[in-house]
Amino acid sequence: MDNQTYNQIVSFIWGIADDCLRDVYVRGKYRDVILPMTVIRRLDAVLEPTKEAVLEMKKNLDVAGIVNQTAALCDASGQAFCNSSPFMLKDLKSRAKKQQLKLDFIAYLDGFSPNVQEILEKFKFRNQIDTMIEADILGAVIEKFVSPTINLSVEPVLDDNGEIKIPALDNHTMGTIFEELIRKFNEENNEEAGEHFTPRDVVELMADITFLPVVDKIKDGSYLVYDGACGTGGMLTIAEERLQELAKDNKKEISINLYGQEINPETYAITKADMLLKGDGLQAENVAYGSTLSNDGFPTTNFDFMLSNPPYGKSWKTDLDRLGGKTDICDTRFIVSHNEEPDFKMIPRSSDGQMLFLANKISKMKHNTELGSRIVEVHNGSSLFTGDAGQGESNLRRYIVENDWLETIIALPENMFYNTGIATFIWVVTNRKADNRKGKVQLIDATALKSPLRKNLGNKNCELTPEIRKEISDMLLNFEENEQSKIFDNKEFGYHKITVERPLRLSVDLSKENIESFGKVCAEQKDMEVMSAVSEVAEKLNYSKLNDYNLFIKELAKVANSLSIKLPTKRLNLIKNNLATVDENAEKVIKKMHKNGKVEANSLYGLFNATVDGKEFIVEYEVDSNLRDTEQIPLLHEGGIEQFFKDEVLSFAPDAWIDESKTQIGYEISFTKYFYKPVKLRTLQEITSDIKALEAETDGLLNEIIGG
The missing domain is CATH 3.40.50.150 (Vaccinia Virus protein VP39)
Structure with a gap:
């Protein structure tokens, strides 16, 4: 079917809505009548050639007292469905009384086989019958749909010479017409169409x-x-x-x-x-x-x-909730075993x-x-x-x-x-x-x-x-x-995504002014005990500025032990937040020390409080989250992660390291990258020529204005 015929059918059906449903339905509700009526008319047109055979079969079945008639009637119709009512749609286009039309139309719908009944149910079409009868538009709608000017049948309409007068409507084109109608209905109702029907x-x-x-x-x-x-x-x-x-x-x-x-x-x-x-x-x-x-x-x-x-x-949030939510979803279509990961999740946003x-x-x-x-x-x-x-x-x-x-x-x-x-x-x-x-x-x-x-x-x-x-x-x-x-x-x-960390470097200003300010904070927190420990350290270190936070904590541990003062995490954070400053020239802050795979102390204060210094340790430094960065390294990068890190990271940040626990493998595909065609730049001579032409043109305009 060519585009012209297709457009004619869409316009004709849309015109039925405008001609018959206006003032009865809002435009966004036209679909409640037009879509099911289009389906009904298409089914009706397919059943028309065998209608008499179906009615004859029904008569025989009734005489024989056979109750389950659907299979035999469908066989008589030559289709997988049938209509055993005495009517075709064209028989219903005129009735003297509205109520008679209603009864006959309902009888017509009831005559369809169960598989068509499900279709009518999904359309909720029966809900519209009373509205159309009360407004006296049902007959007009039917008359439009059975018009000889359009063909919703799978067979072509022939003229007296056997030539095709109106082409057949194949199933895919019928689907295209439905999608176009749905699109138009949604536009009228300011809705998102949602579907992207495939041409x-x-x-x-x-x-x-x-x-x-x-x-x-x-x-x-x-x-x-x-x-x-x-x-x-x-x-x-x-x-x-x-x-x-x-x-x-x-x-x-x-x-x-x-x-x-x-x-x-x-x-x-x-x-x-x-x-x-x-x-x-x-x-x-x-x-x-x-x-x-x-x-x-x-x-x-x-x-x-x-x-x-x-x-x-x-959005598929409703589906996600039905599946248990993002944390509890266990559907094996979307969570699989892959690369030694038993719960490899493929769940998008x-x-x-x-x-x-x-x-x-x-x-x-x-x-x-x-x-x-x-x-x-x-x-x-x-x-x-x-x-x-x-x-x-x-x-x-x-x-x-x-x-x-x-x-x-x-x-x-x-x-x-x-x-x-x-x-x-x-x-x-x-x-x-x-x-x-x-x-x-x-x-x-x-x-x-x-x-x-x-x-x-x-x-x-x-x-x-x-x-x-x-x-x-x-x-x-x-x-x-x-x-x-x-x-x-x-x-x-594919690529490796690595997380690059750099150490936190802190200096500590123990000047008298800072200690006094810290004392006010401690007073507000009603915790002067920690103030006494810090004051003693400051005095011991001559109220100096230290570029080694580790040294400060070591001295603090000694003083706290001598004064029997406990320094839990809350107090240590109070000290760090009010006395320490990030300083790129300071020493790296130690977080933990390991020996033979065992963590000897799980905090810097604990380390010095336990006085375990002096042994041989592997040092783990505190991370400066503000310096954290990520890098994507192609799987095919020569030398792999190690070579990339050496060439692209350590040469700029010698103190950096990779947090291997955060390394992930990702995949993405960029058509732009592989098919990019650079636009050829214009030559300087071409640009100069254009500028001169514009100058000549504007000079002429200026002369005209002045001369005028």
Whole structure:
């Protein structure tokens, strides 16, 4: 279907809302009528050719006294659903009495099979009937939807010569129409659309890069395809079509089972309708309702192929709370065993849960088949770099790369999607890499590969033509480096994050003025006992300024012992905060001393109070948190952490050391870094020429003004 026909259908349906619902519903509530009526009309159009056969079958079943009639009626309808009422939608467009119309319309809805009843329930459509009857608009709405000027059927409308008058409406285009309607409804109600519906051209590219690399491994048999954020089901539909096409080309007989999950009741209902329209009622049972993150609909099922465009930039705090909160979450999809860490957490910040959909799919990969599993998922740019080393997002990237599952990431052009213009990326993840790809990751920059649309569809102003899609998929298949394709070792994206510490250096001013000020503080604290110990030390040291805090504490320990004064941490902090000053020229403050792996004293005062000096110790210094710094060292850095630290840190800060307990491994991927193209600077001659031209132009203007 071309864009013109698509736009005509959207405008027509939107016009029904404007023509019939105005003054009865606020604009933001149009969706409560328009979306379910669009689904009902589509189901109605599909059932129309076999209506008489269904009514005849029902008559026979009633005569035979058969109660459970659904299976036989669906068989008569030729679909996975049916309507056993005596009405078609077109029969209800005119009634003399409103109440008769109401009764007949309810009878029509009641005639649908149970699987359609669930769809109507999710739409809460029956709640709208009384409102429409009271306002006398139900008949008008029905009449609009059965208009011969639009076709919501899966079959084309033909003219008298057998030529196509109005083209058929395939399932993916139907889904696109629904998404456009939802977007418009949300705009009217000043709501965030939330969903980023995936255009057909992007889905077709995703299908190609899912199946083409393994087309030679597809054998006769059954395959499971999954979308954990399936929306209106269009991605599953196109994936199924493409896989069947490739199997047929390779003379393989396959069956495909589609699985999906959706949290929005309206789009869930649309997906169920889509599955029913395909003629397989069992497929519709494979669509789960609810949140994939907190209520996984398929916890024990593994899939061959998984495709998704999950919501990005969307909070998942409600799901997090349902899972037990960040500290108590124990879902094995998001907390795994990796690199000798039994509780390796891949839990991102609560403000954006998009990467959890990828973790969910990874948990559903098949590991015991030759084909394994392939995951193709759309993300925004934050999934490439958000999260510091050791945090959830970085840990997930690390988990994927270190298991050698990341095959390719493709950067798409901006403004490819209907509801967002931001940069997007397709991740390709598989646990069955080809031999030549093992240990490698391919990055493809397809941001310049696009064809402009004649008319924008929401934010979408460009598309991926079949030729462009082939160019992108060929780069993936060929696995060669060029200007738009780069190949890297897995470790290229990893780094060590180290914490660099430097010692605290304190001097102590024991001048009489400072001691007097300290005395006032002690008086305020009602603790003059500590004042007496400090005063004696100051007198003993001639009220001098010491650049060695350790020496001061040593003398303080001796005096305190002689006066039987205890100096707990609170008193020591009082002394430090009022008498000591950070001084880069002072001696380093000792924190602990170790001997044979044993801490001889766990504080500087305790050390000297226990009079253990004079022995051989390994000294641990107090950290100056204001001088703390972190460094990122690439995993591939020559000489590793040790060489980097020697070259880049010790040469500037010889007293620094690494707190090895805080060292973390992180992963991030920067397309800008690898595909940056510097802009060529203009020459001085070009700039001078432009300036002279501007000067000549302004001189002429000035002469005109003065002359005027």
